[in-house]
Every structure is written in C-alpha cells, then in structure tokens.
Amino acid sequence: MNFSVPRPAEGGFSGGDAVLTVTQLNRRVAQLLEEGVPRLWVAGEISNFTRAASGHWYFSIKDEAAAVRAVMFRGRAQAVGFVPEVGGRYEFRVQVSLYEPRGDYQVQVESLRRAGRGDLHEAFLRLRDQLTAEGLIDPARRRPLPALPRVVGVVTSLSAAALRDVLSVMARRAPHVRVVLYPSQVQGRDAVPQLCAALDRAAGRAEVDTLLLVRGGGSLEDLWCFNDEALARRIAACPVPVISGVGHETDFTIADFVADLRAPTPTAAAELCCEDRSQVLGRLLAARALLVRGQRRRLEHANIRLDRARAQLVSPTQRLQMRRQRLEFAARRLQAGLGPLLLERGRRPSDALGRLSAGMNALLQRRHRRLDTVLAAMGALDPHRVLGRGYALVRRGDGMIVKNALDLKIHEPIEIEFGQGRAQAEVTRTDFF
Structure with a gap:
C-alpha cells in the first residue's frame, strides 16, 4: 500500500535552533501521522484484549513478526454487533495516531470484521443500518414481556440441543407453563422460509403469550439465516413478544436487534421468559399472610365498635320514659315557683293556683295521651x-x-x-x- 508523508510546514521539523517541549514534539508527530497516513484496512490477530468499564476496547493487533496497540471507543464498539475473541483473525479499519501523553504509536479502530468474511460482515452492517433508519431497531419499539405467561412458544429445530435446554429449564422453573413448539430448520438454505412460516403460525394461532426464537452456537455461516431481512421483518411484525436466543453470548445477529429482548443463550431465553415458580409462590404466600392479618385487624376493630354501640343503645321505651320524667320534674318546679311570684304581686293565690293547676293537669293529660300514642306506635315497630x-x-x-x-x-x-x-x-x- 502506497501513501506519502507531507513535507513539514514552516516552523515544523525544519531544524535550526528551536527548542521544543516533549508535549510539542508529540503533538507534531501525531499531526504528521494523522494527516500523512490515510484510513486503511489492516489484517491481524487480536491479543491482550480488555473491555473497560467505560465501554472502550483496548487490545493489540499482531502478526507473526510485529504488533501495534489499538483502541476502539465505545460508540464504535457497540456498532460491531459481536465481541471479538482473543486469538481470532480480523480485518480492522484504522486511523493511525499517537497517544501523546506517552508518545506511543497506536491505531484507532473504526470498524472490524472477521478475516475472510468481509462481504458477509458488510451485508450485516448494511442491513442493520437500514433497519435502524426504519425504526425497527429502536429500543422504544420493543414491547414488555408478560410477567406471568400461561403458554410459551418455541421456534427451533426438533433435533436442536437448544430445544432440550429450553424444555429442561421450563420443567425446572415453571412446570405450570405450557410449551408449544413450532418446528423449523435453523440452518441451511431452507431455514429462512421455514422460520418465517413458524412465526406466521404462532401469530395466526394466537395461543402463546411469549415466543422464543432459539438456536445453539455455530459459525457465522451456520447462524447466517438469522441475519436475513425477511426474517427480521417477520420478527418485528409479530404480534407476540419475541425473545431471541441465538448462538453464544458473543454472537450477535439481526434477529437479536429486532426482537423485543435478546438473550445471550437459549437457556437464558427460557429463564427470561417467566419467573421461577418458587419465587411467585413465595410472593403469593406473603401477600396472603398480609391479607389475613389485615382482615383480622379489621374484624377486631369492628367488634370493638359494635360492643361500644351496644353499650350506648337505649330502647325507645326507655327514651320516652326519661322524657316523661323530665317533663313531670319541670312541671313540679313550675308549680313551686309560680306560687310565691303570685303572692308578691297581690293576686289571689288560691284562684291563680287553682287555674294553673287545672291548666297544668289538662296539659299533662294531653301530653300523656300523646306519649301513650307514640309508645303504642313505637311498640308496634x-x-x-x-x-x-x-x-x-x-x-x-x-x-x-x-x-x-x-x-x-x-x-x-x-x-x-x-x-x-x-x-x-x-x-x-x-x-x-
């Protein structure tokens, strides 16, 4: 590969008596490298791979005779779609640069692909970018999974080890959940149409709450059917929430991006689709105990209020008797108080008291008759x-x-x-x- 290094600008490395600091020197060397060496593809093997907490990747690219340090920043690394393996051979799109604080020559990796598989990787990236532009990979589009599914569907091969893993996990964690199988090839030329047909059957029958699309690990070619555009659109349009569990943890496919949830393995997909029955039963028992305690407290409070109400309850007969006694007491007080008052004013007490007594007696008789009538009516009730x-x-x-x-x-x-x-x-x- 041919490239040229530009001549240093005036004031650059022209010699003379100018004295540079180390920082100035490294900055000028970095500028020469970045401007003089174009972006290019480098083939090599990965070693000393480190994935930092920040999301950046640090590693070395080497061949039989030399090595160079490399960095791939988080945004670029997330776009790769898989995690590279130490010892694996890859092709790297790089920009040559200098790490100025230490003066180390390094390359910044913008993208990478498996060596010898550049065409497939490029097709993967093009489809991923296309679906991203259409919004099919937008996280906001993903639907939440049902917390307690009653029926779970599985799309995979009848002979796949992934099916045995899923059934084993479901029998152990959620034996109460029914599993419906939609068989399909998961590798080869006929895999894509069969996978699409299986998804259509699951959507048409509307008998499952969650759908698992699973397959065990394999080579890039073995998993390539899960990078098909038609299958990706079927997954995105499926009315049932889809969990993708294809390959190993480091494998990424287009199906993983468009599914509602990506699981690193088929076993993990089965674990993510439903909760462990023991945990659900534990929460139910705790809720039942809380409900029983609350109901007991309510009954105890109700019994206390009832006892208090019964203690304060007075029958209608007793209430009328008390009113009659207060009325008679008031009449006696009135008679005792009017006598002296009339004597002081010079009136004839005998006549006045007689009329007053007769009037009071008549009033009391009328009140007694009314009370008797009310008592009779209330007694009937x-x-x-x-x-x-x-x-x-x-x-x-x-x-x-x-x-x-x-x-x-x-x-x-x-x-x-x-x-x-x-x-x-x-x-x-x-x-x-």
Whole structure:
C-alpha cells in the first residue's frame, strides 16, 4: 500500500535552533501521522484484549513478526454487533495516531470484521443500518414481556440441543407453563422460509403469550439465516413478544436487534421468559399472610365498635320514659315557683293556683295521651316485640343483617337472634323464593 508523508510546514521539523517541549514534539508527530497516513484496512490477530468499564476496547493487533496497540471507543464498539475473541483473525479499519501523553504509536479502530468474511460482515452492517433508519431497531419499539405467561412458544429445530435446554429449564422453573413448539430448520438454505412460516403460525394461532426464537452456537455461516431481512421483518411484525436466543453470548445477529429482548443463550431465553415458580409462590404466600392479618385487624376493630354501640343503645321505651320524667320534674318546679311570684304581686293565690293547676293537669293529660300514642306506635315497630312473635334476625360475621338468602355463602357462619337469646349457625343450603 502506497501513501506519502507531507513535507513539514514552516516552523515544523525544519531544524535550526528551536527548542521544543516533549508535549510539542508529540503533538507534531501525531499531526504528521494523522494527516500523512490515510484510513486503511489492516489484517491481524487480536491479543491482550480488555473491555473497560467505560465501554472502550483496548487490545493489540499482531502478526507473526510485529504488533501495534489499538483502541476502539465505545460508540464504535457497540456498532460491531459481536465481541471479538482473543486469538481470532480480523480485518480492522484504522486511523493511525499517537497517544501523546506517552508518545506511543497506536491505531484507532473504526470498524472490524472477521478475516475472510468481509462481504458477509458488510451485508450485516448494511442491513442493520437500514433497519435502524426504519425504526425497527429502536429500543422504544420493543414491547414488555408478560410477567406471568400461561403458554410459551418455541421456534427451533426438533433435533436442536437448544430445544432440550429450553424444555429442561421450563420443567425446572415453571412446570405450570405450557410449551408449544413450532418446528423449523435453523440452518441451511431452507431455514429462512421455514422460520418465517413458524412465526406466521404462532401469530395466526394466537395461543402463546411469549415466543422464543432459539438456536445453539455455530459459525457465522451456520447462524447466517438469522441475519436475513425477511426474517427480521417477520420478527418485528409479530404480534407476540419475541425473545431471541441465538448462538453464544458473543454472537450477535439481526434477529437479536429486532426482537423485543435478546438473550445471550437459549437457556437464558427460557429463564427470561417467566419467573421461577418458587419465587411467585413465595410472593403469593406473603401477600396472603398480609391479607389475613389485615382482615383480622379489621374484624377486631369492628367488634370493638359494635360492643361500644351496644353499650350506648337505649330502647325507645326507655327514651320516652326519661322524657316523661323530665317533663313531670319541670312541671313540679313550675308549680313551686309560680306560687310565691303570685303572692308578691297581690293576686289571689288560691284562684291563680287553682287555674294553673287545672291548666297544668289538662296539659299533662294531653301530653300523656300523646306519649301513650307514640309508645303504642313505637311498640308496634319494636324489633324485639316482632321477635317475640316467633321471628328471628340473621346477621353475618361482620354484623350486617341478612335480607336476601343469595347474599349468603355455603359454610358461612351466621348469628341468629330470637326474642330470647342468640344462636350461632353455619349455612348449609340457600333457597330463593
């Protein structure tokens, strides 16, 4: 490969008596490298690979006789679609530069592809960029998975080890969840149409809550059917949430990008599709215990309020008797107070007291008759008098009076109040007239 280094600008490396600092020297060398060496492709083997917490990749590119340090910043690394392996041979698109603080010559990697597979990788990148532009890879498009699916569908080969892994995990973690298989080839020329047909069957039957698209590890060529555009569009359009679990953790396919969730392996896909039954049962038992404790507290408070209300309850007869006593007491006080008042004013006390007494007696008689009428009317409405004729009041456990037999449940405890006493009972049958 031919490239040329430009002549140094005026004031550059022209010699003379100028004295440069180390920083100035390194900056000028870095400028010469970046301007003089164009972006180019370099083939080599990865060694000393480090993935930093920041997301940047640091490694060396080497061949049989030499090595060069390389860095791939996070934004570029995320676009690769897979994590390179130490010892693997790749082709790197690089910009030559200098790390000025140490004066180390290095290359900044803008993209990489597996050596000898550049065409496939380029096709992968083009399709990924196209689907990204259309919004099919937008994370906002992904749908949430159901927390407690009842039926899970699996799209894979009948002979795949991935199917055995998924079934094993489901039997261990969620034996209550039914699994429906939509068989398809997952490798070879006929894999794409069969995978698309399997997704169509799952969407048409509408019998599953979550769909797993799984396959075990393999070479780039083995997994290439999962980089097909038609399959990617089927996954994006599927009305059922799709979990993609294709290959190993370091393998990325277009299906992973358009699925609602990517799992690193088929086993992980089965684990992510539903919660462990023991955890769900544990939460249910805790919720049940909390509910029981709360209901008990409510019943205890209700019983306390009921006891207080019963203690304050006064029958209508007692209430009228108290009113009658207060009225008679007021009449006696009035008679005792009017006598001295009339004597002081020079009136004839005997005549006045006689008229007053007669008037008070007539008033008291009228009030007594009204009280008797009210007492008779209220006595007819007194529930205890009704109970005395053979009727009974039925109350539920919360103290509410039962008016309709349909409000009762079989085996529900009830309390029956008679004219004399109460009884506890249990509902064994209800009839409605």
